[in-house]
Amino acid sequence: xxxxxxxxxxxxxxxxxxxxxxxxxxxxxxxxxxxxxxxxxxxxxxxxxxxxxxxxxxxxxxxxxxxxxxxxxxxxxxxxxxxxxxxxxxxxxxxxxxxxxxxxxxxxxxxxxxxxxxxxxxxxxxxxxxxxxxxxxxxxxxxxxxxxxxxxxxxxxxxxxxxxxxxxxxxxxxxxxxxxxxxxxxxxxxxxxxxxxxxxxxxxxxxxxxxxxxxxxxxxxxxxxxxxxxxxxxxxxxxxx
Amino acid sequence: xxxxxxxxxxxxxxxxxxxxxxxxxxxxxxxxxxxxxxxxxxxxxxxxxxxxxxxxxxxxxxxxxxxxxxxxxxxxxxxxxxxxxxxxxxxxxxxxxxxxxxxxxxxxxxxxxxxxxxxxxxxxxxxxxxxxxxxxxxxxxxxxxxxxxxxxxxxxxxxxxxxxxxxxxxxxxxxxxxxxxxxxxxxxxxxxxxxxxxxxxxxxxxxxxxxxxxxxxxxxxxxxxxxxxxxxxxxxxxxxxxxxxxxxxxxxxxxxxxxxxxxxxxxxxxxxxxxxxxxxxxxxxxxxxxxxxxxxxxxxxxxxxxxxxxxxxxxxx
Ligand SMILES: Nc1ncnc2c1ncn2[C@@H]1O[C@H](COP(=O)(O)OP(=O)(O)OP(=O)(O)O)[C@@H](O)[C@H]1O
Ligand SMILES: [Mg+2]
Numbered sequence: 136x137x138x139x140x141x142x143x144x145x146x147x148x149x150x151x152x153x154x155x156x157x158x159x160x161x162x163x164x165x166x167x168x169x170x171x172x173x174x175x176x177x178x179x180x181x182x183x184x185x186x187x188x189x190x191x192x193x194x195x196x197x198x199x200x201x202x203x204x205x206x207x208x209x210x211x212x213x214x215x216x217x218x219x220x221x222x223x224x225x226x227x228x229x230x231x232x233x234x235x236x237x238x239x240x241x242x243x244x245x246x247x248x249x250x251x252x253x254x255x256x257x258x259x260x261x262x263x264x265x266x267x268x269x270x271x272x273x274x275x276x277x278x279x280x281x282x283x284x285x286x287x288x289x290x291x292x293x294x295x296x297x298x299x300x301x302x303x304x305x306x307x308x309x310x311x312x313x314x315x316x317x318x319x320x321x322x323x324x325x326x327x328x329x330x331x332x333x334x335x336x337x338x339x340x341x342x343x344x345x346x347x348x349x350x351x352x353x354x355x356x357x358x359x360x361x362x363x364x365x366x367x368x369x370x371x372x373x374x375x376x
Numbered sequence: 377x378x379x380x381x382x383x384x385x386x387x388x389x390x391x392x393x394x395x396x397x398x399x400x401x402x403x404x405x406x407x408x409x410x411x412x413x414x415x416x417x418x419x420x421x422x423x424x425x426x427x428x429x430x431x432x433x434x435x436x437x438x439x440x441x442x443x444x445x446x447x448x449x450x451x452x453x454x455x456x457x458x459x460x461x462x463x464x465x466x467x468x469x470x471x472x473x474x475x476x477x478x479x480x481x482x483x484x485x486x487x488x489x490x491x492x493x494x495x496x497x498x499x500x501x502x503x504x505x506x507x508x509x510x511x512x513x514x515x516x517x518x519x520x521x522x523x524x525x526x527x528x529x530x531x532x533x534x535x536x537x538x539x540x541x542x543x544x545x546x547x548x549x550x551x552x553x554x555x556x557x558x559x560x561x562x563x564x565x566x567x568x569x570x571x572x573x574x575x576x577x578x579x580x581x582x583x584x585x586x587x588x589x590x591x592x593x594x595x596x597x598x599x600x601x602x603x604x605x606x607x608x609x610x611x612x613x614x615x616x617x618x619x620x621x622x623x624x625x626x627x628x629x630x631x632x633x634x635x636x637x638x639x640x641x642x643x644x645x646x647x648x649x650x651x652x653x654x655x656x657x658x659x660x661x662x663x664x665x666x667x668x669x670x671x672x673x674x675x676x677x678x679x680x681x682x683x684x685x686x687x688x689x690x691x692x693x
């Protein structure tokens with residue numbers, strides 16, 4: 136427990152230090168690493184890029200979370216029980232699709248920019264949330280559901296008071312996957328015209344500027360690690376009860 | 377009072393319950409028994425509309441269950457199942473509060489009732505704060521019974537509630553439940569697959585086979601007037617002896633003021649007739665001296681009296 140919190144705190148401080156002192160860090164890095172032919176100059180502040188990235192991730196995860204759970208809940212009202220295997224299959228197929236492919240498919244439809252990226256990445260994040268919510272609901276002890284129904288709880292009460300809280304650890308694991316996918320997918324989204332920390336990476340790749348590349352990759356890696364650790368900590372706390 | 381009229385349940389093509397009619401009076405505890413897969417659970421779950429009936433009519437206290445909203449109906453019927461189904465994320469107290477909250481009872485009412493229920497099922501008040509995983513199987517089942525009784529429903533449906541615990545715990549649960557039932561006089565249908573449990577608890581026993589009701593009667597009637605050979609076969613040869621356990625020596629012995637000659641073998645006043653019979657067999661006598669709590673002889677009981685008890689109850693059964 137204490138170890139996990141210390142680990143998480145260390146990662147967060149590293150990220151903060153990197154963002155606040157980037158100027159200094161950049162000078163050190165430039166002295167040691169190839170900066171290529173600096174035709175492309177990164178003009179946006181790192182802090183702004185980070186904020187954009189976090190915003191995009193929050194929006195896409197928000198959409199993924201609400202849509203994913205909404206689909207899983209509406210499945211609860213399907214008495215034929217035939218949609219579930221279909222959804223599970225769809226999920227599996229979709230996840231073998233690379234993120235780039237989805238964004239590439241959506242850009243021609245919606246044009247360059249934030250909108251295409253948000254929608255493409257959100258679709259991608261919906262799947263783990265939906266699948267885990269479905270699995271979580273399924274894993275609730277049937278005797279508990281039977282008792283809930285037998286005591287006179289209606290459908291919604293069964294979902295909110297019983298299924299949802301009992302499935303929460305599994306749903307959180309799905310949310311964690313969605314967040315991590317989103318952090319990396321939004322990076323790729325920079326190629327489709329959204330902002331975020333993917334921008335310096337793309338510019339760095341084009342100009343073979345390793346410093347620019349690191350300017351994007353380091354905070355992205357730290358964000359992914361932080362998200363992963365934070366969620367694991369939360370899931371672990373839930374299991375303790 | 378529970379009334380079933382020509383109740384039938386068909387799954388796809390399989391008939392799970394076929395044309396079942398019977399009545400359970402107010403305050404009666406009816407045990408429902410039969411071979412595995414004969415339709416007991418299906419029948420029970422039709423009573424609170426967990427399963428819709430295919431044909432026939434069910435009424436509780438003369439009200440057709442299909443005339444009521446199914447969710448409302450269930451809130452007024454106690455329901456206890458084999459695996460208890462306590463909510464693992466709720467404390468015992470929160471579990472007890474589920475139905476009262478659905479019925480919009482006040483907090484103070486719920487609190488007071490919870491404490492009463494804990495006393496009723498003989499659990500310490502401190503257990504209100506425990507989570508289900510901190511309880512033993514028997515304790516969990518006691519909470520299950522308390523949870524079903526808290527809102528004081530007139531009718532209680534129980535599906536093999538005590539079958540997942542060891543024999544000793546099970547026996548304790550049966551004793552405790554009988555005591556509760558004597559006090560509260562609920563109308564109960566209690567599914568079991570154990571004939572001894574069916575006999576020990578039931579004012580009446582309903583025997584099912586392959587979806588059909590074979591006979592519903594008092595234990596005495598099943599013993600003396602079985603409708604089919606299946607009934608006799610199903611209740612088994614020790615049914616009569618086990619039935620004697622439901623009668624007390626103190627209700628049947630002959631008090632003797634001036635004792636002519638007391639037998640050496642004795643039986644306490646508070647013993648039951650099955651225990652009296654065991655004494656007779658063990659010592660090879662047909663008369664026992666009945667002794668009171670001070671171990672003083674106060675009467676006698678004979679083998680013929682035991683026989684007469686079974687015969688006699690058969691007639692008014
Ligand atoms: N949902 C269902 N769909 C189809 N058939 C079912 C369904 N539920 C039960 N059955 C069938 O109905 C019959 C009666 O089942 P039920 O559960 O009522 O038996 P039971 O007497 O309670 O058995 P047990 O003592 O094993 O609990 C069985 O043959 C079972 O296979
Ligand atoms: Mg059953």
